[in-house]
């Protein structure tokens with residue numbers, strides 16, 4: 001695929017950026033779809049985020065991905081903020097608008113697409129949200145906006161869980177979220193839950209752990225969404241499956257948050273299913289390296 005003088009240029013700003021799979025993925029979509037588009041990595045220091053956003057604008061970039069550690073820090077430099085990004089308090093995608101960039105968060109839509117495809121319905125469900133950090137916030141917003149009946153936030157630090165649930169209850173105007181200390185998992189009322197695991201527990205290289213080790217806990221989890229994608233099957237997922245439930249890992253969330261960004265930069269274009277499947281395989285292979 002040739003890049004012409006008219007190419008739409010996007011990129012990712014991160015620090016470090018060297019390990020990002022995004023350049024490979026986005027250039028693959030453009031190539032497969034015949035779009036005149038280029039996507040490049042930008043290594044940006046934390047203190048230079050504002051300059052980088054202004055620089056991107058004057059260089060006429062159509063958009064950017066923003067990742068660790070800039071997802072919050074970038075917000076003051078944006079012209080507009082999408083509702084999900086505002087609620088989550090983090091931005092991972094910039095889209096060029098008049099005079100600057102609009103900030104989006106495609107983690108929640110990426111997670112929704114993953115769960116929908118896996119047949120995990122949120123509306124009317126009782127949910128468990130494990131963790132209360134950045135990833136949990138995106139999941140909490142999604143569960144609230146998709147009409148979860150109730151959400152129990154379980155976190156090692158219960159104060160953080162309390163803060164997250166108060167914030168979401170206020171935002172959605174209904175008291176659907178409650179907080180509990182992770183250590184009190186035994187007090188979770190006995191009924192089936194849709195669980196979303198957002199902590200880093202069990203992530204490579206520390207794969208021997210799950211946020212809760214007690215097998216009894218998993219009897220109430222017929223459906224589980226794991227945010228971690230390395231390893232492909234975490235101990236949390238194995239415990240869910242051993243108790244008879246179904247668990248999905250975070251690979252598709254990673255894939256779809258990128259596709260959502262690509263589709264924001266190329267309005268009216270949908271990445272075809274065959275390309276999505278190829279991309280998933282590419283990503284899986286890269287992560288195995």
Ligand code: ATR
Nearest residue numbers: 131132133134135136155156157160198199200201
């Ligand atoms: P992220 O943006 O990836 O969510 P984060 O904001 O640092 O990262 O949040 C990490 C989450 O993993 C938090 O919920 C954290 O619990 P605390 O708020 O109590 O710190 C959770 N976490 C990390 N290590 C943990 C561990 N060993 N046991 C239980 N929870 C852990």
